Amino acid sequence: MFAYLFRRTFTLLFVLLGLAVLIFVIARIVPGDPARIALGPLATAEQVSQLQEEMGLNDPYPVQLWTYLSGLVQGDLGKSLLTSRPVMDDIMGALPATFELVLFTVVLQVLISIPLGVIAAIYRNTWIDSVLRVISLLGVVTPGFVLAIILQLIAAHYLGFFPVTGRLDPGIGFSADVTGLLTIDGLIAGRFDVVVDALRHLFLPAIALAAAGIGQVMRITRTAMIEVASRDFVEASRAYGIPERVVTFRYMLRVASVAPLTILGLEFASLIGNAFIVEFVFSWPGIASYGVRTILQKDLNAVIGVVLVSGVFFVVANLTIDLLLGILDPRHRIRAGRGA
């Protein structure tokens, strides 16, 4: 297990280094001078050359790359031209909001999709299965922003219970200082009004974000459960008189959960990506909102930072899923170990 962990972490570092270099190359090969882009067409030549000097754009590329990489190692992503604060501070300020949204989304995905997938498998080829199949299909094909708008329309304007923008009601004075996650910090502080309000704000964006994954994972869970149902150990457990509930949820689901977990891991990529859209629609003050704002302002340092942080997030999420799979299914450990 440790050798496996070591090897995986090593690969991870390698991928992260590649990612950093690749982003550097993309940011530098694009046509146009970053300083000129940042300052806009009205800036004078002196202003531009001053900013070029400040950003180190006059150094040769290898030197720039070295400065950039050694800055990265120390958590320095340069200064944002939009907020004139260090990009790292901006991102760290926005990250908890995104993290909370993504975390809540994954929880929703697991809680909704796996039970529904199991139900679809139990009642396969009945009307229940058909209804669930349509739901999962709609989840997969509905674009996040379309769903977000439809949800806003239905839930907010016709029911009024779920707020359509922001993380917390401005009337509630509370700042999340411990973890940055409003729900967790609210619990720690014993402020249940905060927790409830944060959950209300989380619900719609999380559903909009979760839909695609729910559809996919539901389908995969169904297939996996049906496949496992024909194995001998299931028949044997039943013959022992073990209750059906235990057979289904403890024995079968453990074996069948490998495929859905893998997909959930891969979904992380699209979660962060789709978060850009969903945060935008719901004015969620997260890293994606920051990303879109800085992209529109052509704030290159900030854009690089956002892409890099989302890349790291994705890679780490995948590693976590990989390790989880290794625990669930020892064969995976060996297979992945050889492959890497």
Add this chain to the structure above:
Amino acid sequence: MSAMNDPDAPVHGLTARQMALYRFRRNPLAVVGTLIVFSVILAAVFAPWIAPAPESAGSFVDFRNRHSPPNWDNLMGTDNVGRDVFSRVIFGYRVSLGLVVGVLGVAVPFGVILGLCAGYFGGWTETIIMRFTDIMLALPPLAMALAITAVLSPNLINAMIAITLLWWTWHTRLIYRIVKGQMNEDYVEAARVAGASHAHILFRELLPNCFSAVAVKISLDAGFVILFGAALSFLGLGVQPPTPDLGTMVATGSEYLPEMWWQAVMPGLAILYAILGFNLLGDGLRDMLDVEL
């Protein structure tokens, strides 16, 4: 080998191809998907002749008729300057399908060739190509596409470039896996012993075995490229007005929610319709050709 075990042997007097077609026709969802995809393609190709108000595709204005709810003259209502939303949706499919053709037309051949080389040559070629692919796959696609289009200035062509740069990786990985599985097959060995060139083995022996997987992948991809392009435009980083684009229409229309819902919801449903079609078609093809992605 007995005839029973040969998957290509005629069953009930049907050839493999007829069996596949039969399976496809018996799958109602696949047929629905095919019909949807056909309707979208027809709409895109014949847009100027089909659209009830072709002038709405441009920067036409008719302020007396702005914000009309759906009615017989304007099936999907009109937008903030009085253009027919239905006509704009039809023209919007042109942009969407243009994006699909542009992106997949470059990304698929590129990805397939890299996958073939990585799987066939192995060694250093494999390591370099597959590690690079891994890194590209580690990039959050939408964030990357946003960054690229933003730096290159947002328009349709740059959106296409950004999506293409990220898309080939999936095909490389898919083909690589298939080729790896085929390398131990006798026919590859036989071709090699017979003195076939690398190019011959790659393109005449291995490539045909990848066709069905690529076909399924392309069909599923098409929907996601549409989704991706629409998302970029929705954020204002793709197609620029007045070109009728579905994502841009949703974005503009969402300013008039909730009262004038049709301006955002109708183009949104149009995107959903197209993606649904390509997905059903892809699923149907997957069952028909019996491939695993």
